[in-house]
Amino acid sequence: MRISFDDVAGIDGARKELEEVVDFLRHPARYQAIGAKVPKGVMLCGPSGTGKTLLARAVASEAGVAFLFCSASDFVEMLVGRGAARVRDLFTQASQYPQCIIFIDEIDALAKARGGFNSNDEREQTLNQLLTEMDGFEGNVNGVIVIAATNRPEVLDPALCRPGRFDRHVYVGLPDAKGREAILEVHCRNVRLDSEVDLSVIAEECGQLGQRSGAQLASLVNEAALLAHAHFELAMNRAFESQTRNIAGSSFEFTMEEVS
Numbered sequence: 595m596r597i598s599f600d601d602v603a604g605i606d607g608a609r610k611e612l613e614e615v616v617d618f619l620r621h622p623a624r625y626q627a628i629g630a631k632v633p634k635g636v637m638l639c640g641p642s643g644t645g646k647t648l649l650a651r652a653v654a655s656e657a658g659v660a661f662l663f664c665s666a667s668d669f670v671e672m673l674v675g676r677g678a679a680r681v682r683d684l685f686t687q688a689s690q691y692p693q694c695i696i697f698i699d700e701i702d703a704l705a706k707a708r709g710g711f712n713s714n715d716e717r718e719q720t721l722n723q724l725l726t727e728m729d730g731f732e733g734n735v736n737g738v739i740v741i742a743a744t745n746r747p748e749v750l751d752p753a754l755c756r757p758g759r760f761d762r763h764v765y766v767g768l769p770d771a772k773g774r775e776a777i778l779e780v781h782c783r784n785v786r787l788d789s790e791v792d793l794s795v796i797a798e799e800c801g802q803l804g805q806r807s808g809a810q811l812a813s814l815v816n817e818a819a820l821l822a823h824a825h826f827e828l829a830m831n832r833a834f835e836s837q838t839r840n841i842a843g844s845s846f847e848f849t850m851e852e853v854s
Contacts, residue, residue, distance in 0.1 A: 597651040603780045604773030608766045619657035633761040635740040639747040640766035643809030646743040650697040659693040666704035669720050677720030685727040693737030701742040707751045728759050768806045781815040
């Protein structure tokens with residue numbers, strides 16, 4: 595399924611910064627003509643469930659480039675050298691495309707600060723390989739951009755975040771009430787709501803109950819839809835012909851209370 599910026603709501607500041615990356619990928623010649631270098635890496639920082647992966651997918655879709663997804667934990671192996679080999683394979687795969695976004699989720703699993711008593715030879719070797727690969731496409735003429743996500747930026751190795759690697763740091767935070775309403779609108783596009791449902795009220799109540807992330811709001815809509823369907827089936831079994839499949843406000847209220 596194609597993800598566009600229209601599917602990304604509630605994080606307008608982060609989206610605006612990533613729109614520039616889309617322009618880099620769409621019009622690289624413009625930047626090369628003035629001697630500007632396209633950034634190699636973008637670090638998305640913020641709480642879990644705020645839409646970092648969705649945002650990265652939207653960038654690839656809007657730019658019309660390949661998207662390679664991996665989790666940093668996929669590179670953490672017991673056998674020394676295995677993780678580094680996987681990193682090499684990933685960048686080799688990316689080089690096969692004219693342009694590509696590599697997305698590394700939860701990069702803190704791989705890129706914690708090195709040294710000290712908790713040093714891990716395999717993790718350090720894998721991190722060194724990632725740094726080597728990123729240093730390898732000088733000038734970024736191949737159009738490969740690495741986007742990474744973390745909710746623990748404070749533990750990252752400084753070498754990863756220095757200029758020339760992850761040049762851009764974008765904060766993807768929890769949405770405010772208007773942002774929550776916009777997210778609910780996105781997830782309610784394909785569901786049938788009763789006319790009495792006011793998403794702005796639900797957005798406010800979600801904030802009061804601590805249900806603020808995009809992932810939590812998506813789950814809320816889905817659970818409310820499932821509850822509405824269950825009520826519909828029960829009504830049909832009892833021959834209440836007036837019952838509809840629409841999601842009522844009570845379905846949202848009950849679901850919010852259950853998960854709060």
